[in-house]
Structures are given as C-alpha cells and as structure tokens.
Amino acid sequence: xxxxxxxxxxxxxxxxxxxxxxxxxxxxxxxxxxxxxxxxxxxxxxxxxxxxxxxxxxxxxxxxxxxxxxxxxxxxxxxxxxxxxxxxxxxxxxxxxxxxxxxxxxxxxxxxxxxxxxxxxxxxxxxxxxxxxxxxxxxxxxxxxxxxxxxxxxxxxxxxxxxxxxxxxxxxxxxxxxxxxxxxxxxxxxxxxxxxxxxxxxxxxxxxxxxxxxxxxxxxxxxxxxxxxxxxxxxxxxxxxxxxxxxxxxxxxxxxxxxxxxxxxxxxxxxxxxxxxxxxxxxxxxxxxxxxxxxxxxxxxxxxxxxxxxxxxxxxxxxxxx
Amino acid sequence: xxxxxxxxxxxxxxxxxxxxxxxxxxxxxxxxxxxxxxxxxxxxxxxxxxxxxxxxxxxxxxxxxxxxxxxxxxxxxxxxxxxxxxxxxxxxxxxxxxxxxxxxxxxxxxxxxxxxxxxxxxxxxxxxxxxxxxxxxxxxxxxxxxxxxxxxxxxxxxxxxxxxxxxxxxxxxxxxxxxxxxxxxxxxxxxxxxxxxxxxxxxxxxxxxxxxxxxxxxxxxxxxxxxxxxxxxxxxxxxxxxxxxxxxxxxxxxxxxxxxx
Ligand code: SF4
Numbered sequence: 001x002x003x004x005x006x007x008x009x010x011x012x013x014x015x016x017x018x019x020x021x022x023x024x025x026x027x028x029x030x031x032x033x034x035x036x037x038x039x040x041x042x043x044x045x046x047x048x049x050x051x052x053x054x055x056x057x058x059x060x061x062x063x064x065x066x067x068x069x070x071x072x073x074x075x076x077x078x079x080x081x082x083x084x085x086x087x088x089x090x091x092x093x094x095x096x097x098x099x100x101x102x103x104x105x106x107x108x109x110x111x112x113x114x115x116x117x118x119x120x121x122x123x124x125x126x127x128x129x130x131x132x133x134x135x136x137x138x139x140x141x142x143x144x145x146x147x148x149x150x151x152x153x154x155x156x157x158x159x160x161x162x163x164x165x166x167x168x169x170x171x172x173x174x175x176x177x178x179x180x181x182x183x184x185x186x187x188x189x190x191x192x193x194x195x196x197x198x199x200x201x202x203x204x205x206x207x208x209x210x211x212x213x214x215x216x217x218x219x220x221x222x223x224x225x226x227x228x229x230x231x232x233x234x235x236x237x238x239x240x241x242x243x244x245x246x247x248x249x250x251x252x253x254x255x256x257x258x259x260x261x262x263x264x265x266x267x268x269x270x271x272x273x274x275x276x277x278x279x280x281x282x283x284x285x286x287x288x289x290x291x292x293x294x295x296x297x298x299x300x301x302x303x304x305x306x307x308x309x310x311x312x313x314x315x316x317x318x319x320x321x322x
Numbered sequence: 323x324x325x326x327x328x329x330x331x332x333x334x335x336x337x338x339x340x341x342x343x344x345x346x347x348x349x350x351x352x353x354x355x356x357x358x359x360x361x362x363x364x365x366x367x368x369x370x371x372x373x374x375x376x377x378x379x380x381x382x383x384x385x386x387x388x389x390x391x392x393x394x395x396x397x398x399x400x401x402x403x404x405x406x407x408x409x410x411x412x413x414x415x416x417x418x419x420x421x422x423x424x425x426x427x428x429x430x431x432x433x434x435x436x437x438x439x440x441x442x443x444x445x446x447x448x449x450x451x452x453x454x455x456x457x458x459x460x461x462x463x464x465x466x467x468x469x470x471x472x473x474x475x476x477x478x479x480x481x482x483x484x485x486x487x488x489x490x491x492x493x494x495x496x497x498x499x500x501x502x503x504x505x506x507x508x509x510x511x512x513x514x515x516x517x518x519x520x521x522x523x524x525x526x527x528x529x530x531x532x533x534x535x536x537x538x539x540x541x542x543x544x545x546x547x548x549x550x551x552x553x554x555x556x557x558x559x560x561x562x563x564x565x566x567x568x569x570x571x572x573x574x575x576x577x578x579x580x581x582x583x
Contacts, residue, residue, distance in 0.1 A: 003426065004426055004427075004429060005411070005426065007423070027413060028429050029434055031411060031412050031423065031436070031532055033412075033421065033423070036419050036421065036422070038420075039423045042422075042464075042469070044422065044464050044465070044467070044468050044469060045425070045468060045469050045470070046468040046469075046470050046519070047467070048425065048519065049425070049470040049519055050425060050470065052427055053428065055425070192464060235559050282523060282526075282552060282556045283556050283557075285552065285556050285557070286506045286553050286556070286557040286581060288583075289581075289583070290582070293583065
C-alpha cells in the first residue's frame with residue numbers, strides 16, 4: 001500500500017512492530033512527531049479531503065487499552081470489553097460513526113500490541129466467568145492486516161487465555177492470516193452484512209456481499225467460528241422485502257448450525273457526531289435525516305419485525321440486538 | 323479565493339506583477355493587493371504580524387471560511403541551495419514548542435522539509451528550514467480554513483555558506499521569478515481541490531442567504547430554515563423554493579413536505 005506521508009511518534013521509532021510495518025509499506029515522506037494526537041486531534045481538519053488519500057501514523061497507546069462496552073452490548077457473555085489497535089478504516093461507509101468522532105481520516109496504528117494483550121490478561125485473570133473482547137470498534141479489524149500484522153501477533157498470545165473470547169468484527173475478505181493459523185475456539189470472526197443494494201449505496205469501497213459470503217464459507221470450512229452482524233439495518237421497515245430475500249440468501253449459503261451468534265443493530269449516532277456527518281457529507285444530508293427520523297420513530301418495531309424474520313433461520317438463543 | 327501572505331514588500335512584488343493585483347488603500351496597518359481570485363497581504367516580519375495579517379485579510383475579504391491560504395517567504399537552511407523552493411511539511415514553533423502538520427493530498431514535485439519558526443532571526447542553521455512567520459501564519463489561517471488548503475512555501479535565501487542581500491529587491495524578485503511557475507502550479511492544484519470540495523457549498527450558502535434575506539424569522543427558525551434549505555439544495559432540487567409572500571413557518575412546512583421529513 002502506498003502512502004504520501006508516514007508519521008512516527010519519536011518513542012516508537014525503534015519498536016519492532018513499527019519497523020516491521022515500515023518494511024511492508026511504501027511512502028514518500030517520513031515525519032517524526034511527539035504524539036500522534038498532534039497530527040490526529042487538532043480541529044479544523046477535513047475528514048472527507050483526507051479520506052481521498054489518508055496518511056498513516058505509527059504510535060504507542062499509553063492508556064485506556066481496554067474499555068467497557070455499552071450496557072447490554074453482548075453476544076452472550078456477561079462481561080464485555082472493546083479495544084482498538086487502530087483508528088480509522090480503509091473503507092468509506094456513509095453511515096460510519098468514525099467520521100463524526102474523529103477530526104482526521106489518517107490511519108493511526110498503535111504498534112504496542114503486547115500491551116493490549118497484557119491488559120486483557122490482567123482483566124481475565126482470577127475470574128471464573130467468560131469474558132468477551134470486541135476488536136475493531138474504531139476500525140475494521142482485518143482490513144489492514146497485511147500492513148499491521150496485528151492478528152498474527154495478537155492471536156498467538158490470546159489463544160492461551162482460557163476464559164477470554166475475542167470478536168474480530170470485519171467486512172474484509174482478506175483472510176490470509178486466518179488461513180495461515182490453526183482455528184481457535186475462543187475467536188469469533190464476525191462479518192457485518194447488508195443486502196448488496198445497501199452495500200452499493202452505503203458501504204463504499206467494501207467487498208461485495210458475495211465476496212463476504214465466500215469468505216464466511218472458507219472460514220467455516222477451515223473450522224473458524226463465524227458470527228453474523230446485520231448492523232446497521234438500513235430502513236428496515238421500508239426495505240423489508242429486500243431484507244427478507246437477503247436473509248434467505250445468506251442463510252442458504254452458509255453452514256447455519258455452525259454460526260456462533262447473530263446480532264442486529266440500527267443506525268445510531270450521538271447528535272454531535274450526526275451534525276458533523278451532515279456537515280462533511282452535505283450531499284447525503286437528506287438520507288441521513290431520514291435515517292435519523294426512522295431510528296427515532298421505528299426502532300422498536302423494526303427490531304421486532306427483523307427478529308421475527310431471523311428466528312426462521314437461527315435459534316433465538318443465538319440472536320442478540322445491539 | 324486564494325490569499326497569499328508574505329512578510330515583506332520585496333517578497334510580494336513578483337506575485338503582484340504576475341497576477342496583476344490592484345492595491346487597496348492602506349488600512350489597519352497592512353498592505354493588501356487583490357483581483358477577483360487572489361489577494362496578497364504584506365504583513366511585516368514575525369509570527370505575530372503574520373497571524374494578525376491573516377486575521378485582517380479574513381475580515382477584509384468578507385470573512386468567508388475555507389478560503390485557500392498560502393504563505394510564501396524566504397527561509398534559511400543548513401545546506402539547501404539558495405533559490406530552492408520548499409514545501410513545508412511540519413512547522414515547529416521554537417518558542418511554544420508546538421508543531422503543526424500540513425496535509426498533502428498528493429505528491430508535488432517540490433522538495434518537502436520541516437520548518438522551525440523563531441521569534442528572532444536565526445543563523446544557527448540546521449537541517450530544518452528557519453523562518454519567522456510560518457507558525458503564526460498557520461495557527462491563524464487554521465482558525466478560518468481547514469488545514470488541507472493552508473500551506474507554507476519557502477524559498478531558501480541563506481545557508482551556512484552564503485546568503486542573498488536581503489536589501490536587494492531585484493535579487494529577491496529573481497529567485498521568486500525562477501520558482502513562480504511551480505508555485506502557481508501548486509496553488510492551482512489546491513484551487514482545484516477547493517473547487518471540488520467547497521465551491522458548491524459556498525454557492526449554496528450564498529443562494530440561501532439571498533433567498534431568505536427578506537423573510538422575518540426568530541433565531542431558531544433561521545437555523546431550521548437554513549438547515550432545511552441546505553438539505554434541499556444538496557439533494558439536487560434546482561428550483562428556488564422560498565415564497566416571499568408567505569411566513570417563515572409556512573415556508574418551513576413546505577420544504578419539509580417536499581423533502582418528506
Ligand atoms: S467498515 Fe466499519 S469502520 Fe470501516 S468505514 Fe465501514 S463502518 Fe466504518
């Protein structure tokens with residue numbers, strides 16, 4: 001992958017993961033900074049312009065490695081956490097909340113992967129119950145794996161934590177890393193799926209539905225646990241027929257009995273993110289306003305209708321609304 | 323609009339000549355020159371003057387946000403040849419120790435270097451450019467525009483072996499002349515980006531203000547009306563929608579109905 005500029009935090013420039021990443025990318029310009037936040041956080045940057053050709057920032061995460069998920073966010077575990085080894089994403093979904101949350105579209109990679117593992121070990125030790133860790137809250141967990149090598153490094157250590165489960169949320173079909181290692185019982189590869197018409201309209205630069213289903217098949221054949229994430233459902237009530245056919249297609253193409261969990265979710269975004277989104281994507285402001293209104297008015301009804309459809313295919317115990 | 327910010331009159335001469343800029347009567351201590359598309363402000367030396375010059379330029383030219391800001395000026399460097407044109411990719415303010423990182427959407431055939439901004443002339447050359455304006459310029463311009471359309475271009479005027487005669491306007495003009503085409507090419511490219519990203523929205527903004535100028539509305543009605551009109555014109559409805567003989571409430575109702583909101 002080609003980058004115009006690579007920024008590196010001074011105190012991470014000697015780290016092995018940093019040097020490895022530098023070896024895997026092409027770039028024209030290298031700039032050192034004290035902290036990634038000097039480049040990433042300042043206001044008055046234009047996310048859309050930067051998205052045309054994002055730069056990459058290699059940094060060290062200093063704190064808050066692992067965070068609590070919002071209440072009720074679960075795929076069946078009682079204790080849930082999330083973390084991100086990366087900020088931002090190579091895809092460009094219209095509804096992505098990252099563009100409301102961040103000032104910059106540059107990719108930040110936190111290269112101190114072992115610190116994430118150590119925190120997870122700390123959280124999991126001396127506990128009898130199973131804990132779930134969601135990866136890919138602020139990025140797509142897999143999409144940039146060919147550069148980050150995060151999973152390759154991380155999974156080796158994660159496998160040894162008996163009571164910890166990992167969800168790797170993705171739309172990516174670059175599954176080479178998962179093909180190269182033995183499937184792990186405590187790892188769930190969770191695919192975000194939407195009907196192809198929604199993929200085309202809302203999920204720019206992402207793999208097609210067909211490609212994602214193919215990847216699910218390959219992973220299931222290899223023995224990986226796979227989850228399905230119908231999130232966000234876009235205008236479910238209006239697109240009911242489209243979603244009905246879509247569910248039929250998806251569940252006819254995969255090994256349903258091996259599915260770990262299915263979740264549904266709606267377009268949700270705090271107001272300040274939403275206002276920013278409208279500002280930076282004015283051409284889509286009508287769509288977003290309609291989505292927002294739908295969310296307020298119809299959220300509960302949509303959820304019920306969607307669940308009724310899904311339990312035709314999957315045990316309701318595996319179904320969660322997030 | 324593209325605003326050039328320079329420190330001295332000698333740095334402005336060639337740009338004024340080439341772009342055929344007219345002088346505005348001196349006001350607020352700065353010299354402004356302009357045409358329909360460009361302006362240049364001579365701010366005087368130093369980062370505070372540069373920052374003030376940006377602020378005055380902003381208000382002088384209608385206070386429109388997200389215009390293009392380009393700082394051009396002379397700078398020192400340890401070993402770069404006199405007359406070399408450089409794009410600044412990191413500005414480090416020596417006094418406050420704060421850094422700013424301009425964003426480049428593509429690779430220009432102009433050398434890129436860091437620039438350290440001092441409050442006094444610095445002749446202890448390093449491999450960073452040294453100047454006296456860039457940080458004040460950038461911090462100030464970034465209040466009015468997004469950082470991707472703010473840039474600092476430097477022409478090397480002195481290194482540890484030689485320096486130009488800073489009082490010789492002709493030799494300064496000569497090194498500007500040598501780089502002018504490249505500077506203009508760069509600026510045109512940024513303008514192209516600006517047109518793609520901001521021009522449509524600026525036009526919509528002006529259209530909206532014109533359409534509602536005779537309506538009476540409260541603060542919150544004004545906000546709602548502007549937001550709805552923004553959605554309306556961004557959704558490719560070409561026709562004017564506001565009915566001047568109707569109340570603001572009726573107009574709001576009508577737009578909502580059309581947009582099905
Ligand atoms: S894949 Fe996820 S993180 Fe990436 S752009 Fe889409 S919504 Fe955002």
